[in-house]
Amino acid sequence: MIETVFRTEDLSVTDRVDAWREKLSQIHAPVDLACRPDSDFRAQQRVVQLGGALVWSSAWSPQTIRRTPRLIRHSDPEVVHLSLITRGAVGFRVGGPDALYGPYELRTNDSSRPFEILMGPQGEVVDAVSVDVPRARLPLSSDDLDRVIGHRMTGQEGVGALLAAFLTTLTDDTRSYTAADVPRLETIVVDLLAAVFANALDAMDCLPAESRRRTLTLRVQAFIRNHLHDPDLTPATIAAAHHISTSHLHRLFQDSGTTVAGLIRHLRLERAREQLADPARSDVPVHLVAVRSGFEHHAVFTRAFRSAYGMSPRDYRRCALLHEAGGDLATD
Template sequence: MIETVFRTEDLPQADRFDAWCERAAQSHAPVAISSAHSADFRGFQQVVRLNAVPAYAAGWQPAVVRRTPRLIRQSDPERYRLSFIQRGTVGITINGRETTYGPYGLFSHTTSIPYELHIGTRGDQVEANSVEVPREVLSLAGAQADHVIGRPLRGRDGTGALLATFLTTLTATAGTFTAADAARLEKVLLDLVAAVFAHELDALNHLSPETHRRTLTLRIRAFIRQHLHDPDLTPTMIAAAHHISVSYLHRLFQPEQDTVTMYIRHQRLERIRRDLADPAQHTVPLHHIAARWGFVHQATFTRAFRATYGMAPRDYRQEALPREEAERRELRERRSRRPERGRPRTG
């Protein structure tokens, strides 16, 4: 896994816009960029490269980006790009369709089809997370994926939301992963991209069985995390919500060396452990915290917590609070020593 960061503010003012254009060509494909802010352009790009698939976090001042037929003939790496907007607005014209996206918008384009992007359609700064996938590594046939390009995608819910959350977390926590994690993370990312395309086509049957299984498992895990507070969260309830049998649900979790019930319990205990270490919640009764995360019976909760963490919840809270405060102080000190990453500012 390789992470690189580029900031125009690290360069002399006169070089910033040209450097940004060159960066865009190197990381994506040759494009023509114009901007009213070219005299002092502010942009930020973080690249997290997972073998063949790069993920991006970027911030732009308003600009227009064009990928023309001439530029495509000049060079075409044949890549698909999906972008999730965190802030600002982006307009895209592709395949004869004009669409404007705001926060939580998810849109796609490809290096093989002409397009025009208006970054910051309202004169606003734009922040987004993106992934770029080579055509040859996508598990969905290129002819099928091309039908999705330019169509509005859903980034607030469903598989689109899973992809958006994964991208945001991946770029935000890139420093915590090792080179050995790259292949596993890339596989998950490719599965999510393929699932987003397939969902738009309403043709999940076009996915390979393995990709469909992994994508369904990711959806189920996200569903579990969203419903941990519900004491009725059981394998039967989860299977019914996803229109599968309980036996198939259990088979989905077998490769993970985990059972559905164990996963639910572990996620609940992790949330409780986090709350017990939170100084802001030091006066909240233990049974209230346990009930918040789906443990109805105090004795069951205490036994499960002790078996997992080797001590009673009350003892853990007493030890964790001073340690948590010390770790927060250390983290603040490290951040104060680290150069600020910086985001685009109005010039």
């Protein structure tokens, strides 16, 4: 996996604006940049390359970015951009009235149309997580893409929340991924981006069947994670929540190397393990950790935990907290 980091703080004051303009132009397409060319100007960016897709987190001082007809005539890589704003506000103008976007809204543009972006119009710093994908990579018609670009969308519910969670999780910590994960991660990015656009157009049926299947699987997995505490979380309740049959649900997991019940069990044990190792939760009784993780019966939880991790929950907590404190596990 290729990851690059850029900070204007690493450059002299006089070089910062030009270097930042060049970085933005490399990521999306050539742009003009207007900002304060002094020591107050700051920007940083961390880019993860996933095949043909780029995912990047950024923090921006107030500035204005323009993609003009002249720049489009000079160079158009035909790239679609989506930003999840996590802090601050962004003003935007593309072929219509001005719009203002706030935290957890999804803002889009593409390299083939003029636009103007006002980062932090009230003088605030803006944080965002973004993705850039070639138009040709998305399984939507050119007309559909033209209709959805600039459409106001949310990252707080539905498939938009799935995309937001994936982008933020990926950019928060890339250490658990390797180069072998890149094709799968790129596919997830493209599927979720296409699903967000299709959902905004009320045209999910226009997506390829395989893309719909992968997106549904991601929705099911997210639903399971959000409902682990519920002891009534079963294949039947999951299928009903997604308006599919239980047999359809089981088919979604046939190629994943696990079953629905197996995934629920694994995620519940992982949640319990994380809570047991957390010093801030050291006073929470083990049986309550089990209940909060979705286990109704303490004996069942203890057996499953010992089978998965080689020791009882109580012993695991003791060892984890001793290690956190810098103790010697071998002599304890």
